[in-house]
Amino acid sequence: MAPDRLPQISLAQHVLRISEPSESLPFYTDKLGFTLISQHCDGDDTHYVLAYDSKEQAKTGEEASLAVPGNNCFLVLAHRPSQPPATVAKQPDPSEGYWKIAIAVRDVDIARDRLLALGIDVDTPRQVPDIAYLCHFSDPDGYCIELIQHDFAHHHTVGQICLDFPLGTKPTFSLITLRARDIDRSRDFYENLFGMRLLSRQTVDSRQFTLYFFAATNESPPEPDVDHIDNREWLWRRPYTILELQHIWGTENDPDFSYYTGDKSGFERLAIACENLDDVLSRAQAMGISPKVSDHDLVSGARAAYLSDPDGYRIQVLDALAQK
Numbered sequence: 001m002a003p004d005r006l007p008q009i010s011l012a013q014h015v016l017r018i019s020e021p022s023e024s025l026p027f028y029t030d031k032l033g034f035t036l037i038s039q040h041c042d043g044d045d046t047h048y049v050l051a052y053d054s055k056e057q058a059k060t061g062e063e064a065s066l067a068v069p070g071n072n073c074f075l076v077l078a079h080r081p082s083q084p085p086a087t088v089a090k091q092p093d094p095s096e097g098y099w100k101i102a103i104a105v106r107d108v109d110i111a112r113d114r115l116l117a118l119g120i121d122v123d124t125p126r127q128v129p130d131i132a133y134l135c136h137f138s139d140p141d142g143y144c145i146e147l148i149q150h151d152f153a154h155h156h157t158v159g160q161i162c163l164d165f166p167l168g169t170k171p172t173f174s175l176i177t178l179r180a181r182d183i184d185r186s187r188d189f190y191e192n193l194f195g196m197r198l199l200s201r202q203t204v205d206s207r208q209f210t211l212y213f214f215a216a217t218n219e220s221p222p223e224p225d226v227d228h229i230d231n232r233e234w235l236w237r238r239p240y241t242i243l244e245l246q247h248i249w250g251t252e253n254d255p256d257f258s259y260y261t262g263d264k265s266g267f268e269r270l271a272i273a274c275e276n277l278d279d280v281l282s283r284a285q286a287m288g289i290s291p292k293v294s295d296h297d298l299v300s301g302a303r304a305a306y307l308s309d310p311d312g313y314r315i316q317v318l319d320a321l322a323q324k
Helices: 022-032 055-056 109-118 184-194 228-237 277-286
Strands: 009-018 035-042 045-051 073-078 097-105 126-128 132-138 144-149 172-181 197-204 207-217 243-250 267-274 292-294 304-308 313-321
Touching: 009 045, 009 172, 009 313, 022 035, 022 045, 022 073, 022 126, 097 109, 109 132, 109 144, 184 197, 184 243, 184 277, 197 228, 228 267, 267 277, 277 304, 277 313
Parallel strands: 009 073, 097 144, 172 243, 267 313
Antiparallel strands: 009 267, 035 045, 045 073, 097 172, 126 132, 132 144, 197 207, 207 243, 292 304, 304 313
16 A cells, blocks of 8 residues: 555656667657657767657646656657667567557547558557557657557547647657566555555456556546546546556466566666655665665756666656755
8 A cells, every 4th residue: 555645756757778869859759749858968878858748738737736846757768879779679578578658649540640651650559448449659769659549449539630749639648668577566666665656457358467557646536446447548638657567467476487677678767756865765775675876867967866676677766856
């Protein structure tokens, strides 16, 4: 169970390594509609910081009630020319820890048609029963990207294209998806260490896995039962980024199984901003976790620490107070 008082946190950065900025940046900005907010150099390395326009999201009146700055998660593309290129697995790969990001839109078919017209190979959209209407494609490095529709296919009403957005409708950086071997340990980590809230749990019996959706928000779903189907379309309309953990049944019972979570996969880290880094460090130590405090984060300038979640994903914790 999460702490009684929800700590003030937010998903701050999702960092992927790229091989060629001249290909990746136009892909994310011109084709997907991200804005290049800033770029930061560290020797030969460059970090490109992308985001969707938070001012547009604020118009919805549905932003998460967080005191920390930077309510939207940045997509950070790290170019490291001196390092060997990342080996990005073709998804879905049940041995790979990092799976995908998802972009939520009002109309998946409109977005897909726009991408197809630009020569991007997008698979056929489908309604995953009681889950979502969605499809997938890959970026220039092979990272999987999901388009997910606000409404189920049978609830959807076709709308008009809005030319203000490359995808034809307003997008949201909706999901970051990781795989978790032992979901109980992962829930303890994200709920009790960071105070993240489980908004929805979705079981896919035909594929023998369960999806868990966590957010840094004080919002509550329409239905208190996290398994309730009516929470799902609500989830895809949220104007903030959500952490999705996929638990494939039985992995927790195999002592020899582990997901590959090294940065050679291209997924470098997930950064979480908090209101007080020292409090998080104290809770981590009480849970038997030994964080490593580092210098200030290159992108945000905040004091930072690093630790690993139960599957070995690198988590960077940022002191949001240093950004005020």
